[in-house]
Amino acid sequence: MPTVQDIRQASADTTPLTMLTAYDAPTAAIVDAAGVDMILVGDSMGNAVLGYDSTLPVTMADVASHTGAVVRATEDALVVADMPFLSYGADDDTGIENAGQLVKEAGASAVKIESGPHTVALTERLVQLGIPVMAHLGLTPQRVNQVGGYTRQGTTEADAQEIKDLARRHEEAGAFSLVLEHVPSELAAEVTADLDIPVIGIGAGAETDGQVLVLTDVVGLSASPPPFAESFGDVRGEMEDAVAAYREAVEDGEFP
Numbered sequence: 001m002p003t004v005q006d007i008r009q010a011s012a013d014t015t016p017l018t019m020l021t022a023y024d025a026p027t028a029a030i031v032d033a034a035g036v037d038m039i040l041v042g043d044s045m046g047n048a049v050l051g052y053d054s055t056l057p058v059t060m061a062d063v064a065s066h067t068g069a070v071v072r073a074t075e076d077a078l079v080v081a082d083m084p085f086l087s088y089g090a091d092d093d094t095g096i097e098n099a100g101q102l103v104k105e106a107g108a109s110a111v112k113i114e115s116g117p118h119t120v121a122l123t124e125r126l127v128q129l130g131i132p133v134m135a136h137l138g139l140t141p142q143r144v145n146q147v148g149g150y151t152r153q154g155t156t157e158a159d160a161q162e163i164k165d166l167a168r169r170h171e172e173a174g175a176f177s178l179v180l181e182h183v184p185s186e187l188a189a190e191v192t193a194d195l196d197i198p199v200i201g202i203g204a205g206a207e208t209d210g211q212v213l214v215l216t217d218v219v220g221l222s223a224s225p226p227p228f229a230e231s232f233g234d235v236r237g238e239m240e241d242a243v244a245a246y247r248e249a250v251e252d253g254e255f256p
C-alpha cells in the first residue's frame, strides 16, 4: 500500500514506478490487482470514456464521481485525482476547495495539477494543508487552445529551461512527484537527475523514475491513441467479438 512518502522515496530505486489511469470500479480493480503503484483518475476521461474531443469540458462533478468509483474498488494503489480545467488557478481558495472535495468527499489520496508559474503558491498551500500534490509539466492538455495542439514541448532551449525551472519550483513548493508529458527524452533525463522527487514520464523516454499511460490506450480500446502510447492488448477486438456473438446467439435462437 504505497503512501506519497513511499512514492517520494522511490526515485532512488531501480525498479521504475508504474501509474495507469482508471475511471471506474471494474477497471480500477484490474489495475490495482496487477500491482500498479498509482492509479490516476485522469481528466483524460473526457476523451477516453465521456466522448469529448478534449479534456476541457470535464467538470469537478465528473472527476469526483469517477474518483469515488475508483477509490471504492482500489485496495493497494495510491489514487490520484486529476484536477479538471479551471477548477484551480484562477484563485487559490477555489483550488483548495476543489482539491479538498476530491480528497475529503471522493476519497483520493492526492491531486494532480497541470502546473505553471500560477500553481507554485497553490501547490505550497495544498501541501501545508495536508493535500499531496503531483505536478504536471511539458505538454499540459488543458492549455491545448493556447498551445495550438498536442505537440511535443521543451524542444527549444528556452522552453526546456522554463520546464526545468518550474520543475524545481514545484519540488520546492512540496510536490511529491512530477508528471512530465511529451518532451524530448534528453530533457526528461535532465529533469529526473535534477529533482529528488520521482519524475513520471509519458512520451518522455525511458530515463524517468516511472511511466504513466492512459488505460484505454494500453489495453487497445482507444479510437485514436497518441503517438507515444503503446497497446499491450486488444480489448476493443474482444468486446466486438463478444457483442457480435451475443447478437448472433439471440437472433439465431441459441440464447437463452
Ligand SMILES: Nc1nc(=O)c2c([nH]1)NC[C@@H]1CN(c3ccc(C(=O)N[C@@H](CCC(=O)O)C(=O)O)cc3)CN21
Pocket: 043, 044, 047, 048, 055, 141, 148, 149, 150, 151, 152, 182, 213, 214, 216, 217, 222, 224, 225, 226, 227, 229
Ligand atoms: N486516450 C488518451 N490518451 C492520452 O495520452 C491523452 C488523452 N487521451 N487525452 C489527454 C491527453 C492528450 N494527449 C495527446 C493527444 C494527442 C497527441 C498527438 O497526437 N500528438 C501528435 C500531433 C500533435 C499535433 O500536431 O497536434 C504529435 O506528433 O506530437 C499527443 C498527446 C495525451 N493525453
Ligand SMILES: CC(C)C(=O)C(=O)O
Pocket: 021, 040, 041, 042, 043, 044, 045, 082, 179, 181, 202, 212, 213, 214
Ligand atoms: C495522461 C495523464 C498524465 C493525464 O493527465 C490524464 O490521464 O489525464
Ligand SMILES: [Mg+2]
Pocket: 042, 043, 044, 055, 082
Ligand atoms: Mg490529465
